[in-house]
């Protein structure tokens with residue numbers, strides 16, 4: 001019972017911090033909005049984010065951070081020291097995707113790349129949180145390590161930054177946070193303990209045959225039928241071998257072989273992706289894909305195919321204690337109804353690389369669409385555009401405000417005075 005007044009005091013302090021963070025972010029929102037629209041209109045793809053990195057570096061210097069550029073090719077590291085205390089990392093991604101945007105927004109990209117994963121939302125929220133934290137520096141202590149990571153979409157940027165000595169040069173963080181825009185209602189936040197993203201492995205298979213005339217298949221060895229058999233049969237790894245209660249996906253996204261209808265080609269290239277959460281399921285799928293590729297060739301008496309299964313991102317494992325600790329302040333600030341646990345996403349993310357170095361991390365999602373539009377979609381109405389859709393079009397305000405405020409509060413909460 002004696003604890004009650006302390007709990008009440010802490011709750012009051014958390015509410016005051018939420019109000020302060022909200023006030024700062026509302027005050028700077030016009031600048032954030034301009035930055036967002038500029039980033040959105042000028043996306044750059046993996047490891048080519050030089051303009052983007054330069055812009056973020058300049059903004060962070062203005063706020064008072066000590067900035068190092070070109071960490072892991074195009075990455076940015078911004079440090080702000082504010083007395084003794086934990087080192088807390090906040091990560092944003094810098095890259096857009098190599099695709100045309102079709103959102104029709106007045107600030108849509110026209111350069112052949114698109115921020116259709118919302119990394120521009122994350123960068124803007126990252127800047128907003130940095131500004132809010134520095135403004136409110138009397139309320140926390142420790143060191144901020146804000147990183148702008150290149151090449152998230154190719155799952156190569158986190159690795160590049162770590163290999164360039166991120167944790168050796170700037171210190172290994174005590175906590176790490178990242179957020180991701182998601183097609184939820186704006187003003188809402190989703191997260192989970194344990195896995196929040198998937199393991200990802202790429203499939204690159206070349207089936208080998210012997211080219212010939214389409215009218216004389218007996219004189220040739222047809223790699224198209226071998227590839228076709230593989231594409232169908234490989235799904236039995238998911239439907240017949242994997243535990244149906246466990247998550248696992250195999251998708252073949254590209255088949256390339258042949259030129260015209262009457263020529264049997266020499267080879268067919270098949271590319272795909274494998275997703276899973278647990279290491280055991282991952283191993284089972286990898287083995288199954290390899291076995292079925294080989295067996296498909298054997299059935300045609302063809303040479304063994306070249307099978308490359310290339311590891312991509314590992315699943316992000318959110319730290320349970322950190323999630324529980326952060327959940328409290330987010331609920332205080334945004335209300336129980338707007339802050340909820342959600343199932344893990346099936347996509348992959350290389351934020352896991354930092355977490356797998358032994359850094360307790362939390363990766364959470366923030367909504368970007370009008371709640372009415374999301375509710376309609378949930379009822380079977382017009383679906384909302386998902387991340388990586390050419391129509392992905394976050395509503396900047398209040399999506400960016402919520403994201404910036406949530407990140408500010410999550411960080412302050414682990415850096416108490």
Ligand SMILES: [Zn+2]
Pocket residue numbers: 117153387388
């Ligand atoms: Zn993406």
Ligand SMILES: [Zn+2]
Pocket residue numbers: 093117118119152180
């Ligand atoms: Zn993304």
